Amino acid sequence: MHLHKYERIWLIFGISSLVLFLVVLGVGAFYKGTQPPSHLATVDPTKVEEHEAFREENLGLRKVGENDYIVSVIASAFNYNFGKDDEGNTIRKIEIPVGSNVLFQATTTDVIHGFQLAGTNVNMMVEPGYINSLKTTFKKTGTYTLICNEYCGTGHHLMAFEVEVIDNE
Amino acid sequence: MSNSIAQNRSFGAAMWDYLTTVDHKKIGIMYLVAGGFFFLLGGLEAMAIRWQLIKPENDFVSAGFYNELITMHGTTMIFLAAMPLIFALMNAVVPLQIGARDVAFPFLNSLGFWLFLFGGILLNCSWFLGGAPDAGWTAYAPLSTISPGEGVDFYVLGLQISGAGTLIGGINFLVTIVNMRAPGMTYMRMPLFTWTAFITSTLILFAFPALTVGLFLMMFDRLFGSGFFDASMGGNSVIWEHLFWIFGHPEVYILILPAFGVFSDVFSTFSKKRLFGYTAMVFATVLIGFLGFMVWAHHMFTVGLGPAANSIFAVATMAIAVPTGIKIFNWLFTLWGGNIKINSAMLWALGFIPSFTLGGMTGVMLAAASADYQYHDSYFVVAHFHYVIVGGVVFGIFSGLHYWWPKMFGRILDETLGKITFWTFFVGFHLTFFIQHFLGLMGMPRRYWVYLEDQGLDFGNLISTIGAFFMAIGAIVFLYNVVITSIKGEKAGADPWDGRTLEWSIPSPPPHYNFTQTPLVRGLDPLWIEKSEGRKGMTPAEPLSDIHMPNGSILPFVMSLGLFIAGFGFIYQKYDLAWLSLVFIGMGILLGSMLIRSLKDDLGYHIHKEDLEKEARK
Numbered sequence: 001m002h003l004h005k006y007e008r009i010w011l012i013f014g015i016s017s018l019v020l021f022l023v024v025l026g027v028g029a030f031y032k033g034t035q036p037p038s039h040l041a042t043v044d045p046t047k048v049e050e051h052e053a054f055r056e057e058n059l060g061l062r063k064v065g066e067n068d069y070i071v072s073v074i075a076s077a078f079n080y081n082f083g084k085d086d087e088g089n090t091i092r093k094i095e096i097p098v099g100s101n102v103l104f105q106a107t108t109t110d111v112i113h114g115f116q117l118a119g120t121n122v123n124m125m126v127e128p129g130y131i132n133s134l135k136t137t138f139k140k141t142g143t144y145t146l147i148c149n150e151y152c153g154t155g156h157h158l159m160a161f162e163v164e165v166i167d168n169e
Numbered sequence: 170m171s172n173s174i175a176q177n178r179s180f181g182a183a184m185w186d187y188l189t190t191v192d193h194k195k196i197g198i199m200y201l202v203a204g205g206f207f208f209l210l211g212g213l214e215a216m217a218i219r220w221q222l223i224k225p226e227n228d229f230v231s232a233g234f235y236n237e238l239i240t241m242h243g244t245t246m247i248f249l250a251a252m253p254l255i256f257a258l259m260n261a262v263v264p265l266q267i268g269a270r271d272v273a274f275p276f277l278n279s280l281g282f283w284l285f286l287f288g289g290i291l292l293n294c295s296w297f298l299g300g301a302p303d304a305g306w307t308a309y310a311p312l313s314t315i316s317p318g319e320g321v322d323f324y325v326l327g328l329q330i331s332g333a334g335t336l337i338g339g340i341n342f343l344v345t346i347v348n349m350r351a352p353g354m355t356y357m358r359m360p361l362f363t364w365t366a367f368i369t370s371t372l373i374l375f376a377f378p379a380l381t382v383g384l385f386l387m388m389f390d391r392l393f394g395s396g397f398f399d400a401s402m403g404g405n406s407v408i409w410e411h412l413f414w415i416f417g418h419p420e421v422y423i424l425i426l427p428a429f430g431v432f433s434d435v436f437s438t439f440s441k442k443r444l445f446g447y448t449a450m451v452f453a454t455v456l457i458g459f460l461g462f463m464v465w466a467h468h469m470f471t472v473g474l475g476p477a478a479n480s481i482f483a484v485a486t487m488a489i490a491v492p493t494g495i496k497i498f499n500w501l502f503t504l505w506g507g508n509i510k511i512n513s514a515m516l517w518a519l520g521f522i523p524s525f526t527l528g529g530m531t532g533v534m535l536a537a538a539s540a541d542y543q544y545h546d547s548y549f550v551v552a553h554f555h556y557v558i559v560g561g562v563v564f565g566i567f568s569g570l571h572y573w574w575p576k577m578f579g580r581i582l583d584e585t586l587g588k589i590t591f592w593t594f595f596v597g598f599h600l601t602f603f604i605q606h607f608l609g610l611m612g613m614p615r616r617y618w619v620y621l622e623d624q625g626l627d628f629g630n631l632i633s634t635i636g637a638f639f640m641a642i643g644a645i646v647f648l649y650n651v652v653i654t655s656i657k658g659e660k661a662g663a664d665p666w667d668g669r670t671l672e673w674s675i676p677s678p679p680p681h682y683n684f685t686q687t688p689l690v691r692g693l694d695p696l697w698i699e700k701s702e703g704r705k706g707m708t709p710a711e712p713l714s715d716i717h718m719p720n721g722s723i724l725p726f727v728m729s730l731g732l733f734i735a736g737f738g739f740i741y742q743k744y745d746l747a748w749l750s751l752v753f754i755g756m757g758i759l760l761g762s763m764l765i766r767s768l769k770d771d772l773g774y775h776i777h778k779e780d781l782e783k784e785a786r787k
Contacts, residue, residue: 040475046401111312112406114471114546118612123542125472127407128311129400132473149546149614151239151305152312154232157617 041131043107048074053105053131059083061094069096073106075113075126078155080146093162098141105133114150117163125150138165189721191275192681196282197260198577201570203286204253210293211245212644214238219601219637222630225622232618236303237320239616241293243306244324247420248331249289251562255427256282256338258569259366261577263342265672265679266363268351268688273344275719276766281338283729288331291736295323305616307417310398310409314390319740322391326736329384330729332377339373342366351671352710353690357451360670360694361444364451365430368458369423375462376419383412392743407472414465422461424558426454428565429496432518435572436500438666439515440507443694446499453492453499460489470541479538486536493529497522513587517568520595521560528556531606549609555602567591567647574654575661579678583658586650590643597639604629604636669694674707682716685781716776724762731758 003011043051052058053072060083062070071094074081082091096102106115108126115124115132124132148159178186187195217238221229230238264272272278295301302324304313313321346367350359359367387409389395396402398409437444444450466474466482500522511519531553535541544550567590574582608629613620620626664673671688672679674696686709692698699707735755741748 044401111315112309114614116545116547116612116614121539121542123471123545125469125545127400127472129405130407130473132471145612147612147614151236151309151546151616153303154236154618156236157232157619 041105041133042129043131045107045109045128048107048109051107051131054107056083060091061096067097067100069100069102071102071104073104073115075106075108075115075148075159076110077113077153078148078159080148080159080161082161093164095164095166096138097168098138098165099168101135101137103133103135105131107131111152112150113152113159114148115146116149117144117146119144123149141165141167186721188726189723191271191279191719191721193260193264193272193275193278194577194679194681196278197257197262199282199286200253200257200260201577203282203289204250204257207245207249207289208251208254209644211242211250212641214242214245216637216641218242219634221618222620223634224631225627226619228619233300233303235618236305236616237296237301240303240305240308240320240324241296241301244292244302244328245289246558247306247424248328249285249292251424251558251566252335253285254566255369255424255562256285256335258362258431258566258573259342259369259427262569262573262672263363263366264345264349265576265675265683266360266670267346267349267354268671268684268690269345269349270683270687270716271719272341273348274341276722276725277337277341279722280725280728281334281341283725284334284337284732285331286334287729287733288327288329288334291330291733292323292327295320295327298323307413308387308409309413310387310390310406311400313387313409314398321387322740322743325384325388325391326739329381329388330732330736332380332384333732334729335373336377336381339370339377342370343374346370351684351687351690354695357448358690358693358695360430361433361447361450361454362427362430365426365433365454368454369426372419372423372426372458372461376416376423379412380416383409383416386412388739392739407469410469410472411465414468415462418465418468419458419461421554421557422457424562425565426457428521428562428569429454431565431569431572432500432521433503434670435514435518435568436503437694438572438668439510439512439518440504441510441667442503442507443669443697444499445502445505446495447693449495450499453495456492457489460485460492464489467536467538467541470538471545483536483538487533490529490533490536497526497529512571512584513582513591514568514571516588516591517564517571520591521564521568524556524560524564524595524598528553528560531556544609546615547609548605548613548615551615552602552605552609555605559598559602567594572666573672575665575677576672577678578655579661580654580658581661581665582654583650586646586653590647590650592643593639593646594643597636597641597643600636600639601633602636604632608633664696667700669697671695671707674699680784682718682776685716685785686713687711713778713781715778716781717773718776719773720771722766722771724766728759728762731755731762734758 048054049056054074059072059074059081062072064070082094085091104115104122104124106124106126107130108128110128112128113126115126116122120136122134122136124134126132142165144163144165146161146163148156152159187199190196217230218235221227221235260278299318300320302308302320304316304321308321308324346363386397390397390399396404398404398406400406433444433450464482464486466478467486470479531549535544535550535553571582571587574580608626611625613626661677663676666673674688675684688695688707689710696707732755735752738748738751738755742752
């Protein structure tokens with residue numbers, strides 16, 4: 001088969017650059033163990049409850065310091081699981097003192113869910129296999145609605161929860 | 170003349186002509202008809218969505234059906250309406266603007282069209298076969314991989330087939346513009362619409378493979394039990410989002426750049442001025458195309474990629490506002506001091522500037538990653554992308570249709586009806602989408618079937634729905650305009666707008682070989698140069714001689730039909746392997762057609778010099 005000289009040079013250049021990129025990629029992935037930059041915290045979506053942060057007693061609002069709180073939530077279609085209160089009832093609403101620092105951490109057991117506190121900066125995509133987290137400080141009192149903004153199926157519009165920010169006293 | 174022959178032909182012969190045609194002008198018309206049909210279908214879905222949201226806790230449609238509607242509205246509008254309509258304009262105009270007799274690969278051009286059409290039909294067959302896809306037009310895994318039924322399978326196979334058609338079309342236009350330009354038509358003398366078609370084709374070439382890969386992975390996840398997106402099997406759902414948006418963001422530039430090209434041509438024609446800052450316009454177009462590939466993760470700010478990734482993508486996104494701003498100012502400077510004529514084409518272009526600028530401004534707001542945490546997946550985003558896609562792409566398509574209708578069909582669209590269309594659509598558009606910014610800021614998320622009353626959302630949604638009806642009326646008036654124009658519209662001459670570019674130097678509609686003699690191009694706006702020097706038309710670059718033309722072929726239609734049949738086989742084999750027979754039949758038809766095409770020499774035919782002379786004397 002006759003190939004024009006320029007055509008041959010171009011083909012050799014194309015193929016060798018392809019090989020070069022693949023080698024670079026391969027060395028990075030298999031020898032150096034590089035992963036795409038992504039969430040640092042992962043979790044097995046089939047065993048979420050076994051993870052430290054999402055054990056039954058750790059779900060919902062937890063006070064961890066003078067003015068620091070952690071809120072751990074498991075999202076699933078079509079519900080946010082904030083755990084149970086002392087009497088064993090499902091928690092429907094949490095209260096957070098104004099001005100406190102809150103760390104939200106959430107994961108999902110099925111599809112992607114949203115985690116948006118309307119009117120605040122709290123807005124996360126909750127991906128299966130990952131723990132997404134976000135720190136915030138509530139400066140205003142009031143009732144905030146937690147809604148799912150990541151389309152998750154027929155009950156998408158039913159997924160909601162209430163967060164009340166109350167005065168310290 | 171060919172016209173009288175056309176009138177005497179039977180319907181069957183005309184049908185066969187269109188099924189087998191490889192003429193870029195007829196393929197353009199077919200893209201227009203098919204794209205127009207899907208545009209109406211998508212519009213109907215939009216009306217159903219707005220009717221559902223007209224009041225709180227409405228039950229016009231069920232939650233499941235609503236989800237099918239939102240999914241199909243987005244998918245149809247992007248893949249089956251906007252893109253084909255852009256291709257309609259590109260097919261009708263680009264070869265004429267560069268002085269070519271056809272595209273580089275007429276056979277592939279036809280194949281691209283039929284693949285798109287059969288892909289679109291396959292996708293819409295899902296309505297009648299157990300339900301349309303319901304995972305959103307973005308089809309985020311794992312919701313899409315676990316969605317029951319065959320809806321999402323139709324999405325995957327339908328888009329795969331029509332995507333192949335688009336890719337073929339893009340490559341075809343790239344080669345056409347590189348190779349088929351008339352003598353003297355250097356790159357920096359090409360009309361802006363051709364330039365944007367060129368850059369758009371480049372974007373298609375690089376962006377669509379990402380979609381193809383994503384759809385293949387999803388196809389294997391859904392139909393053959395793999396787990397690319399299944400976290401419990403070691404997969405990763407974030408990969409789909411990356412693949413989808415690496416395609417999806419360039420896709421919006423694929424749509425908007427040709428619209429920019431339309432406006433550039435319309436502004437300079439109806440201002441009777443050379444386009445201001447031609448070189449800057451070209452470089453801005455190239456730059457937008459280049460930067461368009463580096464911003465995809467701004468759709469994923471809240472995934473948690475980390476502050477470093479978010480900042481890089483935020484900065485890259487904001488950078489795109491710079492070349493876009495250059496364009497907006499160049500259009501304004503083109504108008505400045507021009508001898509402006511306001512007609513329907515110009516109205517759409519003038520309406521575009523404030524509408525698109527609003528969309529661009531909310532785009533910069535969304536690009537700020539920290540601010541995006543308040544907007545992500547709320548109606549604010551819905552308002553933003555409708556402002557750029559409707560206010561940019563749809564306005565551009567309407568403007569281009571009014572501008573080139575005489576060239577495509579030989580008749581001028583009715584001006585009065587055109588103005589009614591514009592004003593109803595323009596008012597309806599702002600009524601529908603402006604209020605959605607505020608609905609979003611108040612916390613209304615996307616893709617909600619119902620909302621509760623007394624949350625401040627009732628009135629805004631009512632206004633939005635009323636606006637949608639204005640847009641529907643505008644679209645209906647346009648359809649009426651098309652019908653009435655084709656019956657008794659004013660016949661157009663070769664150059665009804667006192668145009669500047671090559672397409673206006675030949676009759677409307679052009680003969681099937683476009684240019685009797687290839688024109689000699691002596692600068693930007695070649696026809697204008699000749700006219701300003703007192704000549705009637707272009708100076709030919711070659712003596713009158715035989716013209717080589719390609720033969721028509723039914724094979725592209727048959728090949729696409731083969732893939733269409735195989736598509737059903739791929740979907741239903743998950744229930745019963747007997748369905749694999751359809752895959753073999755379909756692929757057999759495809760491969761058999763390819764074999765025929767490869768083995769049978771088709772050298773085309775020649776139009777003889779004597780016939781051309783006879784034609785010219787008439």
